[in-house]
Amino acid sequence: xxxxxxxxxxxxxxxxxxxxxxxxxxxxxxxxxxxxxxxxxxxxxxxxxxxxxxxxxxxxxxxxxxxxxxxxxxxxxxxxxxxxxxxxxxxxxxxxxxxxxxxxxxxxxxxxxxxxxxxxxxxxxxxxxxxxxxxxxxxxxxxxxxxxxxxxxxxxxxxxxxxxxxxxxxxxxxxxxxxxxxxxxxxxxxxxxxxxxxxxxxxxxxxxxxxxxxxxxxxxxxxxxxxxx
Numbered sequence: 694x695x696x697x698x699x700x701x702x703x704x705x706x707x708x709x710x711x712x713x714x715x716x717x718x719x720x721x722x723x724x725x726x727x728x729x730x731x732x733x734x735x736x737x738x739x740x741x742x743x744x745x746x747x748x749x750x751x752x753x754x755x756x757x758x759x760x761x762x763x764x765x766x767x768x769x770x771x772x773x774x775x776x777x778x779x780x781x782x783x784x785x786x787x788x789x790x791x792x793x794x795x796x797x798x799x800x801x802x803x804x805x806x807x808x809x810x811x812x813x814x815x816x817x818x819x820x821x822x823x824x825x826x827x828x829x830x831x832x833x834x835x836x837x838x839x840x841x842x843x844x845x846x847x848x849x850x851x852x853x854x855x856x857x858x859x860x861x862x863x864x865x866x867x868x869x870x871x872x873x874x875x876x877x878x879x880x881x882x883x884x885x886x887x888x889x890x891x892x893x894x895x896x897x898x899x900x901x902x903x904x905x906x907x908x909x910x911x912x913x914x915x916x917x918x919x920x921x922x
Contacts, residue, residue, distance in 0.1 A: 697742040698810060699788045700735045700853070703778035704728060704796035705749045705771025717901050718796040719754045722911050727901055729760050730799035730914060735853075736765060738806055745785055746796075747771035747778035776865055776875040783862045790814060791861060793878050794853040797901040800913040803921075805894040806853065813855025817887045820854040820879050821894035848891055851898050854878045860887070 704718050718728040728746075735741050743765050748755045750770045755761050761768065769785055771778030779793055790813065794801070805821055812819035825847040833839035854877060861878060864885040868875050873884050882889055897913040899906060 697788055698740050698790050698792055698855070699786045699858070700741050700744045701779055701782040701786065701791055701793045702728075702731065702735070702744060702746045702796050703771060703775050703782070703793070704746050704755070705752070705778045706775070706796075707749075715754065716749075717907075720901075720907060722799060722907065723914060726754075726758065727799050727907075727910070728755075728796050729758060731794065731796055731801070732760050732766065734799065734801040734803075734806070735794060736760075736763070738803065738810075740810055741792075742788070743767065745769055745782040747782045774875075775877075776869055776881065779878065780862065780865045780869070783858065783865070786858050786862075789858060790855065791858040792853040792855040793861075795900050798852055798898055799901070800898050800910055800917060801853070802895055802898065802917060805892075805898065809853055809855050809892050809894070812890050812892045815890060817889050818854070818856030818860070818879075818882060819890035819892050820877075821851040821898065822848040822891045823851060823894055823896045823898075824848055849896075850877055850879060851894050852877070852900075854889070856882060856889070860885075 707716050719726045735744055745767045747769050748771055769782050772781055809819055809821050825844040829842040829844050830838045831840050831842050864881040868881040868884040875881050879889050901907055901910050
C-alpha cells in the first residue's frame with residue numbers, strides 16, 4: 694500500500710449513556726484508557742502516517758496521556774456534534790485519503806483495516822460493516838411492535854470509514870449546511886449522491902456505549918492481543 698492515510702478520531706463526546714464520571718474514551722480498559730487502545734490500533738498500521746484527534750476544547754484528560762506526545766498525533770478542538778468535530782479535523786488533513794474511526798472502538802483488527810484501506814481508495818470510498826443477524830422489528834413509539842423488517846441486505850455500519858479527503862469535506866459541509874442529520878460519514882456521502890462500498894468486518898469491533906460494553910471490549914481486546922502474539 695503505497696499511499697499514506699490520515700486517521701481522524703472524533704473524541705469530544707461525553708458518553709452520557711455510560712453513566713460514568715468521565716467520558717467513555719478515558720475509561721480504563723486493561724490498564725490503559727479506551728482511547729489509547731484505539732489510537733494504538735491505528736498507529737500500528739504502516740499506511741497511517743498521522744492521527745488527528747478532535748477533543749472538547751477544555752478536555753483535561755487527553756494532554757495527560759503519553760500517546761498525546763507522539764509526533765504522529767495532532768489534537769484539534771472538536772465541535773458540538775460528531776460531524777462538526779470531523780469537519781474541524783478535516784481542515785488539518787493533508788493526505789488525499791482519510792479514514793474516520795470512533796474513539797470508543799478499541800477492538801479493530803488489522804485484517805479489517807487492511808481490507809478497508811484497499812477498498813476505500815475506490816470511487817465513493819468504503820466503510821466497515823457487518824450483516825444484521827437478528828430479527829428486526831420496528832416499534833410504534835408506544836413500546837409495541839408495529840412490524841417486522843426484513844434483514845436482507847441490512848448492515849450495521851461500523852468504523853473506520855474511508856473516503857477521499859476533499860470529497861468527504863465537501864459532503865459534510867454541504868449536509869450540515871442543508872440541515873441534514875449526519876449520523877456517520879457515509880450518511881454525508883449518501884446525501885451527496887455517493888454510494889460507498891460495504892466491507893464486511895468483524896462483529897467484535899464493538900463501540901463502547903453502555904456500561905456492559907466495557908467488560909465485553911476487554912475480553913475481545915485480550916483475545917485479539919493473544920492471537921497476534
